[in-house]
Amino acid sequence: xxxxxxxxxxxxxxxxxxxxxxxxxxxxxxxxxxxxxxxxxxxxxxxxxxxxxxxxxxxxxxxxxxxxxxxxxxxxxxxxxxxxxxxxxxxxxxxxxxxxxxxxxxxxxxxxxxxxxxxxxxxxxxxxxxxxxxxxxxxxxxxxxxxxxxxxxxxxxxxxxxxxxxxxxxxxxxxxxxxxxx
Amino acid sequence: xxxxxxxxxxxxxxxxxxxxxxxxxxxxxxxxxxxxxxxxxxxxxxxxxxxxxxxxxxxxxxxxxxxxxxxxxxxxxxxxxxxxxxxxxxxxxxxxxxxxxxxxxxxxxxxxxxxxxxxxxxxxxxxxxxxxxxxxxxxxxxxxxxxxxxxxxxxxxxxxxxxxxxxxxxxxxxxxxxxxxx
DNA sequence: GTCTATACGACGATAGAC
DNA sequence: GTCTATCGTCGTATAGAC
Numbered sequence: 001x002x003x004x005x006x007x008x009x010x011x012x013x014x015x016x017x018x019x020x021x022x023x024x025x026x027x028x029x030x031x032x033x034x035x036x037x038x039x040x041x042x043x044x045x046x047x048x049x050x051x052x053x054x055x056x057x058x059x060x061x062x063x064x065x066x067x068x069x070x071x072x073x074x075x076x077x078x079x080x081x082x083x084x085x086x087x088x089x090x091x092x093x094x095x096x097x098x099x100x101x102x103x104x105x106x107x108x109x110x111x112x113x114x115x116x117x118x119x120x121x122x123x124x125x126x127x128x129x130x131x132x133x134x135x136x137x138x139x140x141x142x143x144x145x146x147x148x149x150x151x152x153x154x155x156x157x158x159x160x161x162x163x164x165x166x167x168x169x170x171x172x173x174x175x176x177x178x179x180x181x182x
Numbered sequence: 183x184x185x186x187x188x189x190x191x192x193x194x195x196x197x198x199x200x201x202x203x204x205x206x207x208x209x210x211x212x213x214x215x216x217x218x219x220x221x222x223x224x225x226x227x228x229x230x231x232x233x234x235x236x237x238x239x240x241x242x243x244x245x246x247x248x249x250x251x252x253x254x255x256x257x258x259x260x261x262x263x264x265x266x267x268x269x270x271x272x273x274x275x276x277x278x279x280x281x282x283x284x285x286x287x288x289x290x291x292x293x294x295x296x297x298x299x300x301x302x303x304x305x306x307x308x309x310x311x312x313x314x315x316x317x318x319x320x321x322x323x324x325x326x327x328x329x330x331x332x333x334x335x336x337x338x339x340x341x342x343x344x345x346x347x348x349x350x351x352x353x354x355x356x357x358x359x360x361x362x363x364x
Numbered sequence: 365g366t367c368t369a370t371a372c373g374a375c376g377a378t379a380g381a382c
Numbered sequence: 383g384t385c386t387a388t389c390g391t392c393g394t395a396t397a398g399a400c
Contacts, residue, residue: 043377048384113337143333144326146333146337151324154283157321159318
């Protein structure tokens with residue numbers, strides 16, 4: 001038995017603490033020392049285990065958002081289903097997305113945000129679109145979803161925040177549908 | 183004649199330097215010492231004149247984007263005209279918008295971004311819309327414009343960046359038009 | 365009043381002892 | 383694997399020179 005490490009590996013403790021604090025307070029609002037305190041660990045350990053604050057940020061801020069259900073659903077209601085899926089994706093998604101967006105200067109975070117945007121917003125629709133402008137129409141769909149998230153979460157548009165989810169899903173879904181099946 | 187201050191007031195020099203550096207490198211990427219060096223001034227003077235880095239940021243990052251031309255144009259082509267106006271708004275607009283967006287944690291910058299969003303994107307259209315859901319439709323238009331900027335400038339979507347301005351204006355304009363005159 | 369010099373506490377990060 | 387000590391840089395405050 002080891003007298004100095006009775007709990008789970010401190011690497012996991014750091015990871016858990018970082019994930020919580022980054023999603024709650026963002027990158028700039030979270031210090032390495034905050035994370036260390038939350039994980040009950042020495043600040044130097046955080047850097048030693050993850051080779052830097054940004055690396056730790058990138059390792060914890062991953063969006064597991066797989067709209068797999070949409071790949072085999074009917075093409076008809078796909079627009080609305082897609083919006084509904086995104087709006088229902090929960091608090092964690094919101095925090096990670098916001099943190100990535102606001103930290104997206106710096107090369108590493110910027111390309112991570114791009115990855116998330118493409119894999120979560122563009123790719124699922126791109127696969128199901130047809131026509132020689134399918135690429136562009138998928139990018140437009142993604143920009144509309146991104147714009148909705150931006151308005152709701154970054155700007156905090158009160159009109160959109162006050163609207164019913166059903167209403168938003170119907171209206172934004174209809175716009176997407178026009179790009180999906182023109 | 184004065185031997186120590188041959189140029190304009192150092193307050194203006196600081197302001198000019200800050201505007202350039204903030205729009206080029208963003209808030210986090212610009213240090214008070216950078217600004218001071220650019221303005222050929224003591225770092226402490228920057229704080230003394232502007233009472234803090236964030237205050238200086240807010241004072242310099244103002245978006246003068248008055249789509250006045252749209253207020254009396256025909257309602258018909260308003261969607262496309264609006265998009266075209268935004269896409270043509272130049273490098274400065276892009277820098278200020280990006281800097282505000284990425285620094286929008288913190289109370290002050292967040293509400294500034296909201297102001298810019300509402301006054302530049304929502305309000306000009308809101309005035310010209312009719313119907314009891316005009317508020318919501320104006321907010322949706324603004325979210326689409328915001329989404330386009332987000333995709334182009336924050337994410338750097340290559341498909342949208344490669345598209346011709348005319349093509350984007352026509353396609354996004356048509357979507358907006360459906361919200362303007364349903 | 366305008367500006368400089370200097371210093372403070374907090375930050376991210378590193379080196380080396382245990 | 384973990385802690386101690388320390389580094390250079392950040393934003394900021396203040397005392398005092400011109």
